[in-house]
Amino acid sequence: MKAWLARDTGLKIISLILAMGLWYYAVGEEGIEITRTVPLKLKVHNEQMSVLSVSAESIQVTMMAPRSMLSKIASEQIAASHEIGAEVKTAGEYSFRLEPREIDLPTPYIRIVKMSPEIVQVTLDELITQKLEVKANFSGEPAFGYKVQDEELELNPNAILIQGPKAQLEKYSAVKTKPIDLVGRIRSFRRNVELELPSNVKAKSESVIDVFVPIKEVFDEKLFENVAIRVLKSPEEDRAIELTPETLSFTLKGSKRKLEKLEPSKVMMFIDVSKLETGTHETAAELMLPEEVTLKEGSDLKVKVSLKKAKG
Numbered sequence: 001m002k003a004w005l006a007r008d009t010g011l012k013i014i015s016l017i018l019a020m021g022l023w024y025y026a027v028g029e030e031g032i033e034i035t036r037t038v039p040l041k042l043k044v045h046n047e048q049m050s051v052l053s054v055s056a057e058s059i060q061v062t063m064m065a066p067r068s069m070l071s072k073i074a075s076e077q078i079a080a081s082h083e084i085g086a087e088v089k090t091a092g093e094y095s096f097r098l099e100p101r102e103i104d105l106p107t108p109y110i111r112i113v114k115m116s117p118e119i120v121q122v123t124l125d126e127l128i129t130q131k132l133e134v135k136a137n138f139s140g141e142p143a144f145g146y147k148v149q150d151e152e153l154e155l156n157p158n159a160i161l162i163q164g165p166k167a168q169l170e171k172y173s174a175v176k177t178k179p180i181d182l183v184g185r186i187r188s189f190r191r192n193v194e195l196e197l198p199s200n201v202k203a204k205s206e207s208v209i210d211v212f213v214p215i216k217e218v219f220d221e222k223l224f225e226n227v228a229i230r231v232l233k234s235p236e237e238d239r240a241i242e243l244t245p246e247t248l249s250f251t252l253k254g255s256k257r258k259l260e261k262l263e264p265s266k267v268m269m270f271i272d273v274s275k276l277e278t279g280t281h282e283t284a285a286e287l288m289l290p291e292e293v294t295l296k297e298g299s300d301l302k303v304k305v306s307l308k309k310a311k312g
Contacts, residue, residue, distance in 0.1 A: 131159055
């Protein structure tokens with residue numbers, strides 16, 4: 001033993017000096033105080049109970065650490081957790097003090113200085129399971145002139161079992177999917193969408209919903225008033241032509257987006273007199289309309305046309 005101690009005495013002294021230097025270095029770095037906001041996780045051991053509400057979902061943790069450890073102290077690397085024992089058997093309000101040992105740190109060289117809040121209140125409730133209807137949650141609107149055909153909307157499944165605190169589930173008549181974007185849509189589509197549930201409510205079965213969203217064009221009606229009637233005639237026509245009335249009002253139906261763009265001045269309504277004999281006639285005016293736009297049934301376009309020989 002003495003021989004071993006006698007060997008490499010210089011090397012042992014150097015190692016001791018280095019170790020002491022590292023210790024003093026670490027101690028010298030202490031005093032750097034940082035604060036991080038970390039999530040608080042609660043675990044309830046009584047399977048018949050659930051967390052209805054908690055006074056703080058995150059905790060501000062103030063720590064002291066060596067400067068060299070700062071890069072390791074990101075909020076996502078630190079967690080606060082508290083276990084509620086199985087001895088808690090009834091619904092109600094409880095409070096607990098969070099202990100430093102309940103903070104999970106990335107390295108033992110970090111020391112907890114304080115936590116805020118120190119006392120956390122939690123409300124526990126009976127855990128129940130309930131079957132609820134699933135409803136689609138839409139965001140935005142389809143393109144102008146299109147809409148969701150509600151009666152053809154499909155959700156599979158259209159109902160689901162969910163589990164959570166009794167007082168919370170009793171407020172629900174249905175559960176919604178996460179938002180489904182409709183902005184600018186002109187065609188039907190299908191999406192797999194997750195349910196939008198609070199953190200303390202869980203689906204007992206498949207939580208991804210197959211949603212078919214039928215997008216259909218909107219059809220509408222539009223009244224056009226006092227539209228002038230044009231006369232179509234051959235180049236040789238020299239008779240005096242009189243129309244009674246000279247304007248007509250009527251209703252068109254069809255694609256809403258096309259009706260919206262259609263102005264009375266752009267509607268071509270005419271009577272062709274090239275095949276009419278001299279005299280008085282009652283005939284219907286004709287319309288030139290864009291595709292997907294038609295004259296509403298029952299519209300009266302009759303016009304009295306008087307053709308007289310030119311004086312001469």
